[in-house]
Amino acid sequence: MAGLAAGEPALRLEGVTKLFGTVTAVDGVDLAIAEGEFFSLLGPSGCGKSTLLRMMAGLESPSAGRILIGGADMTGTPAYGRPVNMMFQSYALFPHMSVEDNIAFGLRQDGVKRAEIRERVAAMLALVQLEGLGRRRPGQLSGGQRQRVALARCLVKRPKVVLLDEPLAALDKRLRQRTQFELMRIQNEVGLTFVMVTHDQEEAMTLSTRIAVMENGRILQVGRPRDIYERPAGRQVADFIGTANFFEGTAAGYRDGHLAVAVEGLAAPLLAALDGESGDRAGGPVTLMVRPERIALSRTPPAGTDAVLTGTVAAVAYHGDASQYRVELAGGRSVLVTAANFGHDAAAIDRGEAVFLAIPPSAARVVP
Amino acid sequence: MTAAGGENGARMVGASRLGLLSLLGFGYAFLYLPILVLMVWSFNKSRLVVIWGGLSTRWYGVLAHDPRFLDAAWLSLKVAATSATLALVLGTLAAVALVRFGDFRGRNLFMALIAAPLVMPDVIIGLALLLMFVALGQTVGWPSQRGFTTLVIAHATIAMTYVAVVVRARLGQMDHSLEEAAMDLGARPAKAFALITLPLLAPSLAAGWLLAFTLSLDDVVVAQFVTGPGATTLPIEVFSSVRMGVSPEINALGTIIVLVVAVGILAAWRLMRARA
Ligand SMILES: Nc1ncnc2c1ncn2[C@@H]1O[C@H](COP(=O)(O)OP(=O)(O)OP(=O)(O)O)[C@@H](O)[C@H]1O
Ligand SMILES: [Mg+2]
Numbered sequence: 001m002a003g004l005a006a007g008e009p010a011l012r013l014e015g016v017t018k019l020f021g022t023v024t025a026v027d028g029v030d031l032a033i034a035e036g037e038f039f040s041l042l043g044p045s046g047c048g049k050s051t052l053l054r055m056m057a058g059l060e061s062p063s064a065g066r067i068l069i070g071g072a073d074m075t076g077t078p079a080y081g082r083p084v085n086m087m088f089q090s091y092a093l094f095p096h097m098s099v100e101d102n103i104a105f106g107l108r109q110d111g112v113k114r115a116e117i118r119e120r121v122a123a124m125l126a127l128v129q130l131e132g133l134g135r136r137r138p139g140q141l142s143g144g145q146r147q148r149v150a151l152a153r154c155l156v157k158r159p160k161v162v163l164l165d166e167p168l169a170a171l172d173k174r175l176r177q178r179t180q181f182e183l184m185r186i187q188n189e190v191g192l193t194f195v196m197v198t199h200d201q202e203e204a205m206t207l208s209t210r211i212a213v214m215e216n217g218r219i220l221q222v223g224r225p226r227d228i229y230e231r232p233a234g235r236q237v238a239d240f241i242g243t244a245n246f247f248e249g250t251a252a253g254y255r256d257g258h259l260a261v262a263v264e265g266l267a268a269p270l271l272a273a274l275d276g277e278s279g280d281r282a283g284g285p286v287t288l289m290v291r292p293e294r295i296a297l298s299r300t301p302p303a304g305t306d307a308v309l310t311g312t313v314a315a316v317a318y319h320g321d322a323s324q325y326r327v328e329l330a331g332g333r334s335v336l337v338t339a340a341n342f343g344h345d346a347a348a349i350d351r352g353e354a355v356f357l358a359i360p361p362s363a364a365r366v367v368p
Numbered sequence: 369m370t371a372a373g374g375e376n377g378a379r380m381v382g383a384s385r386l387g388l389l390s391l392l393g394f395g396y397a398f399l400y401l402p403i404l405v406l407m408v409w410s411f412n413k414s415r416l417v418v419i420w421g422g423l424s425t426r427w428y429g430v431l432a433h434d435p436r437f438l439d440a441a442w443l444s445l446k447v448a449a450t451s452a453t454l455a456l457v458l459g460t461l462a463a464v465a466l467v468r469f470g471d472f473r474g475r476n477l478f479m480a481l482i483a484a485p486l487v488m489p490d491v492i493i494g495l496a497l498l499l500m501f502v503a504l505g506q507t508v509g510w511p512s513q514r515g516f517t518t519l520v521i522a523h524a525t526i527a528m529t530y531v532a533v534v535v536r537a538r539l540g541q542m543d544h545s546l547e548e549a550a551m552d553l554g555a556r557p558a559k560a561f562a563l564i565t566l567p568l569l570a571p572s573l574a575a576g577w578l579l580a581f582t583l584s585l586d587d588v589v590v591a592q593f594v595t596g597p598g599a600t601t602l603p604i605e606v607f608s609s610v611r612m613g614v615s616p617e618i619n620a621l622g623t624i625i626v627l628v629v630a631v632g633i634l635a636a637w638r639l640m641r642a643r644a
Contacts, residue, residue: 059548079551092549096567109554153553 008071010035010193011056011084011161016065018051018217025051027217028065033161033210038187038194040204043214044240049197050089052214053163056195057086070160080109085154086163089170091146093138099125099149100134106157124152127186144175151183155190164196168203180206201241205229213237229291231275235367238289245295245335246367247288251281258361261286265331268307271361287367292338294363297325297349298356306358311335313353327355403626410619417614427620437621440605444585447516447601451523452580458524459531459576460569466532467539482536485529494593497522501594514596522594523587527580534579534640538572539565571639578636582629 009032018026026048033039041049054060056067058079067075074082085106094102100121107117125131128148138146147167154162167183168176184207187194198204204211205225212222213236221233232238235246247270249263258271259281272288302308311329318341325337335357349355410428414421431437466479485493501511501518511517542565550560566573588603595601600608602625606618 057552059552079548080554080556084552086549086552088545088549090543090545092543092545094546094550094564105550105555106553109559153549157553 009033009068010037010070011195012066012068012071013052013056014066014068016052016055016062016067018048018055018060019063024217026055026062029217029219031212031219031222033193033195035193036191037209038184038196038207040208040211041195041197041214042201042204042211042240043199045199047214048217049199049214050165053086053165053195053197056161057084057163058082059086083159084161084163085157085159087150087154087165087167089165089167091138091150091170093146093149093153095138098135098137099130099141102138102149103153103156106153110157120156124156127155127189128152143170144179147171147179151186155186155192158190158192161193161195164194166197166199169198169200176203183207205241213240215240231365232289233368235287235289238367243292243336243338245290245292247290247364249286249288251284251286253282256361259286259366261288261364263288265329265333266307266309268309270307270359270364272364272366273362275366281366288364289367290335290359290364292324292336293322294360295335295337296358296360297327297337297339298358299349299353301356302358304358306360309335309357309359311355311357313349313351313355316349316351325349325355327357329357406619407623407626410616410623412616412619415616417616417619427616431617431620431624434617436609437602437605437617440600440602443516443599444602447519447523448581448584451520451527451584452577454520454524455527455531455580456573456577459528459580460535460573462528462532463535463539467536468544482529482532485526486533490587490589493526494522494590497525497590498593514594515599518594518596519591519599519601522590523580523584526587526590527583530579530583531576534576535569535572538569542568575636575639578632578639582632582636585632586625586629 011031011033013029013031016026016029017024029052041052043049051060055062058074058077058081062075065075066073069083094105097105103121103124104117107120112120121134122131125134128151130145130148130152133141133145138149141149147170151164151167154164168179171179180203196204196207208225210222210224211228213220213228215236221228221237223231228237229241232241232244238244238246247261247263247266249261249266249270252260252262252269254260254274255271257274259274260269260271262269270288270290272286296302296306309329311327313325314328314334315326317324320341322338322340325339326334327337328334337357409417411423411425412420413424413426462482466475466482469475497518501514501521505511505513546564546568547557547560550564551557555563586603587601588607591601591604595604602621606621609615610618
């Protein structure tokens, strides 16, 4: 874009903090979001996601820190002066205006010419597949249609950053999945930078180029979905994104390019991937994380060098495509295992059966 | 519970419903019978108020040519319209301040203070206003005399409370993110208020204005205190002429007032319900 220094992020936050009285809603957040990204703020309810988004929009002013949009400091610029547009969780459609007038509202504020407004509104209606509904009032639309009007309204001005506050939360599950793909298509087509707030980790993983995981107003980790899932920066992140088994133990030494960890109650040491780590951990305490789908479940002892554990199936949850098993190990510890249901041996495993668990070396990760 | 007990219960519910209905009927008769009587008598041909002389609209004709009542009616309408407009502006500002300026210190106190005049006796309000006008007249020389201006100020003072209550209720229900969305899309705060909040508030504003208008139109007590020579409102005129004896002309006037007020209240009520 004109006037932008090369490589300048679309949005940059520096030490942004927000206090509400004595409550710290957002606590020293640093972020740089590149142009064209689909960036998600993910975290549990009350962690400060919406507050952070509202500060980006200019609807809330930070207690400390700086907000730069396209390289320009906009910390003190009010909402109406910022080149960003927000889609509200409640959609906030103007009930006394038609769909067209809702979408045209932003352009009218900028004094865009009538003919151009008509053209751009029509293009937006086509983009969100609402042609022919432009004359309706928001009250005459379904929830899914309203959601698309709200999206069109915040895209039509082609803002530098599009802010979405839980854009899919009000939709039912099926529609939400379909709309996820819609949202990806639309972002691809318009090529704008998106920042989305969500508490749904699947949604964040599906849509985002990068995710920031938040808790208590702080950012715990920023990374691509795969990195966050496979290399969580801590136990909180691992727990929040998907399900995880944790093993605490002592590093026993290095073996075949892996870290061997002795875990109390387990006969064999667990082998963990090193991830290019170079320091010597031998003798120190280590927490390992193993995702449930990385553990192999069988009735007969598996061959190979995997760490093998034995236990009893305590519970089975059938999900159709896969099943989740809770296996109690000899030492009283329980482990979650997910196995696909495509007719192999595992599909028939029932509660109370004795089973073997195999954990391949690359499955276990050291959690910092 | 047994089946028999259930049947018994149903019969008791039926009986108590009948009782409730008759109570309701009695209540409404109590409220509206006197007005109905007045309306019927206004079509009495006879000059004597309590002797039926046949159906006629004669007294409506007499009324239409009586300058006393016409002047008073014109003054009352002017006072009502002006004071309702003033009350609308002041009451709306108060409501916006109370709802939008967050949890400022003493907000609850202000809320209570806004509602208090609703239950204050008119005599007290009238007396207080009179004392204030007299004191003002003596110290700053304004208002130099009592009449139209003091009537408008007094009625606006009373009615702005009602306006504030009506508008505040609607504003409190409104999603604040609508205004935020307008600002996010580039509208300055004043424009966002004018383009989004005001139109959505319009039914309540109209209701508030009509309420204020009717309140002013039928006030006697406060007007007695704050008006002066040469500025007699319709209710005062009616009141003083009744003391000379009830004439059929008054019945006709009363019927017209009842209709105007009823239409006003009904419209206000419908507007308040609309889009709520
Ligand atoms: N206007 C406000 N006044 C006081 N406290 C507030 C205000 N807005 C938010 N908070 C507090 O700040 C914290 C973060 O709120 P925020 O709305 O950002 O959470 P969130 O992550 O969006 O949660 P959710 O997923 O439930 O929407 C909460 O503890 C909340 O109570
Ligand atoms: Mg939120």
